[in-house]
Amino acid sequence: MLLSPYATLGDRLRIGVLIGWCALVLAFLVLPIFVPVPLSVNSEAFFTFPLAGFSWRWYEEVLGSDQWREAIWHSIVIAIGATVLATGLGTLAAIGLTNPRLPARRVIMGILISPLIVPVVITAVGAYLFYARFGLASTFSGIILAHTAVASPFVVVTVGASLANFDRALMNAASICGARPWTAFRRVMLPAILPGVLSGAAFAFVTSFDELVISLFLASADQRTLPMQMFTGLREHLSPAITAAATLMMSLSIVLLIVADRLAHRGRRD
Amino acid sequence: MPVQASETDALVRFVGVQKSYDGHTLAVRDLNLDVNRGEFLTLLGPSGSGKTTTLNMLAGFERPTRGEILLAGRPVDRLPPYQRDIGMVFQNYALFPHMSVAENVAFPLSVRRVARAEAEQRVKRALATVRLEAFGDRRPGQLSGGQQQRVALARALVFEPALVLMDEPLGALDKKLREHMQIEIKLLHEQLGLTVVYVTHDQSEALTMSDRVAVFHDGEVxxxxxxxxxxxxxxTPFVAGFIGENNLLPGRCETVEGAGATIRLQDGTMLHATPVGAVAPGARVVVAIRPEAIRLAETGDNVCRALVRSVIYLGDHQRLICDVANGATLTVKVPPGPGATAGETQALAWSAVDCLAFAADASTDATLNEEWNA
Known part of the structure; x- marks a missing residue:
């Protein structure tokens, strides 16, 4: 498509350079993400190419050991909790922030988005010191709350974007038709912004599921999450099991984002 | 309260209603207005005159800063829109895009928990009323503007409200369709015995449809x-200028005798006019003469000579743009046929009854300026 059937030598050269450049970018920025995938099915305990042979043994180790299984379970529980909270709060915040009558909208938006901008170490230290006072350090609730803080901005942004195309007169119309605020939200606004809510929720889940720094500060051994398990695995005994765990995590994230995208598109067609 | 309600036939009463959005400027100043049962009342005015704010307060989307609104004798200040049982048609239809036409029309019934079978019957009837029986399964996006507006009407009428509000419902339609819909709405109003409060800035629409018109200007009726x-x-000169067409000329009142007054225009021309309200000798006035009240004739209460600048042919009548001696322009509406040609001087005559003189004030000057800038 890039080249016309009558391309000159110059055109071919330019396209060639462009393709080469894109290949370099992909190679150095995206390819490293997929390096653990082949290693996870390596039959030998070496992090080297070429692979010695094919084997599921590292997956068996991850899914078979109590330590790994517990970490996966913790991560799922925390991610679901954070997703529910972040989606609820983020959606409410986005609705409020798109109300033209709300004063200081930009300032409030900035504050809500700040966990994305502030270095995560600072968020983690702050959360640890603050939550310790309320007995929330080393508890699932504490980790879920802190993850909610870093996951909500995604929901605020995606829901805010879908609200930008939502005609607020529809809410007045629903109200004068006799719908109470909750009914009007559920039957008129929610269907319109559902794509944004779903993709926000998917981002929130993935954010919490992959989160390491906050968990390191707030979680004790009883709440060890999957990223923490991988991190200690890397430090203590370098086992290819972490490549299997990484592949599993990556697959889950990709599947989630695809599902959210599909749902969003179906919502738009309706 | 019940005593009051039975004393009057008013379905809606605005009592001393004020509205300010920012605490300084008043969008609505001091509104006292009754809407009678079965009446088609239009709130007419230019944009920013307070008519839409008034409608939004009646719907419950806005709360009055001061004063009270009574619906069927009951104050509705604390009543949210969803408890007012008012039907409403919005300017841009405000149909729910993800629902079918039938679902849109059924919405007010389903939130009222009307049984499914009955709801289906009523939706069918409402769609039949607006002649869209065959379109129930379509999405609003698949309909034309006029059809969407009819769906909006059906949705506003389906739960048989006593009061229906319409906020410039025909503004987005082209001229032919708009005139057609005006007649349809008027017929529905008569058939169903509705009380309608209609907002528009289009004076001809207001004249065509209404039983009564409230003209809004700067937050006041x-x-x-x-x-x-x-x-x-x-x-007032504002109403004279806003409703229909009028020639407005500034001048000064010389004498007032009974129902007549003599007015001196800026160039010294003397006119016999009918004073409206209190007009004292010596006061600045604005004189209003309808284009159709001016004849091509040598005799009458007022006669002046004018140069016909142009003749505009409009089928059922023709319109002459005439320059009068004092630099003012008069528009004259005369029957078609030979009578005047551009470039010749004509005698124009009109009677004192058709020549209204209003006391002038600051807002009159603004009206005159608008007139001249237009």
């Missing part, structure tokens, strides 16, 4: 009355 009264007996 400047005149309230049936269309013919507003047209023939405007009380």
């Amino acid at each position: 400047v005149q309230l009355g049936p269309p013919d009264t507003l047209y023939s007996r405007p009380r």
Whole structure:
């Protein structure tokens, strides 16, 4: 498509350079993400190419050991909790922030988005010191709350974007038709912004599921999450099991984002 | 309260209603207005005159800063829109895009928990009323503007509200369709015995459809009355200029005798006019003459000579743009046929009854300026 059937030598050269450049970018920025995938099915305990042979043994180790299984379970529980909270709060915040009558909208938006901008170490230290006072350090609730803080901005942004195309007169119309605020939200606004809510929720889940720094500060051994398990695995005994765990995590994230995208598109067609 | 309600036939009463959005400027100043049962009342005015704010307060989307609104004798200040049982048609239809036409129309019934079978019957009837029986399964996006507006009407009528509000419902339609819909809405109003409060900035729409018109200007009702009264007996120069067409000329009152007054225009021309309200000798006035009240004749209460600048042919009548000696322009509406040609001097005559003189004030000057800038 890039080249016309009558391309000159110059055109071919330019396209060639462009393709080469894109290949370099992909190679150095995206390819490293997929390096653990082949290693996870390596039959030998070496992090080297070429692979010695094919084997599921590292997956068996991850899914078979109590330590790994517990970490996966913790991560799922925390991610679901954070997703529910972040989606609820983020959606409410986005609705409020798109109300033209709300004063200081930009300032409030900035504050809500700040966990994305502030270095995560600072968020983690702050959360640890603050939550310790309320007995929330080393508890699932504490980790879920802190993850909610870093996951909500995604929901605020995606829901805010879908609200930008939502005609607020529809809410007045629903109200004068006799719908109470909750009914009007559920039957008129929610269907319109559902794509944004779903993709926000998917981002929130993935954010919490992959989160390491906050968990390191707030979680004790009883709440060890999957990223923490991988991190200690890397430090203590370098086992290819972490490549299997990484592949599993990556697959889950990709599947989630695809599902959210599909749902969003179906919502738009309706 | 019940005593009050039975005393009057008013379905809606605005009592001393004020509205300010920012605490300084008043969008609505001091509104006292009754809407009678079965009446088609139009709130007419330019944008920013307070008519839409008034409608939004009646719907419950806005709360009055001061004063009270009574619906069927009951104050509704604390009543949210969803408890007011008012039907409403919005300017841009405000149909729910993800629902079918039938689902849109059924919405007010389903939130009222009307049984499914009955709801289906009523939706069918409402769609039949607006002649869209065959379109129930379509999405609003698949309909034309006029059809969407009819769906909006059906949705507003399906739960049989006593009161229906319409906020410039025909503004987005083209001229032919708009005129057609005006007649349809008017017929529905008569058939169903509805009380309608209609907002528009289009004076011809207001004249066509209404039983009474409230003319809004700067947050106040400047005149309230049936269309013919507003047209023939405007009380202020603003109403004279806003409803129909009028030639407005500034001048000064010389004498007042009974129902007549003599007015001196800026160039010294003397006119016999009918004063409206209090006009004292020596006061600055604005004189209003309808284009159709001016004849091509040598005799009458007022006669002046004018140069016909151009003749515009409009089928059922023709319009002459005439320059009068004092630099003012008069528009004259005469029957078609030979009578005047551009470039010649004509004698124009009109009677004192058709020549209204209003006391001038600052807002009159603004009206005149608008007139001249237009």
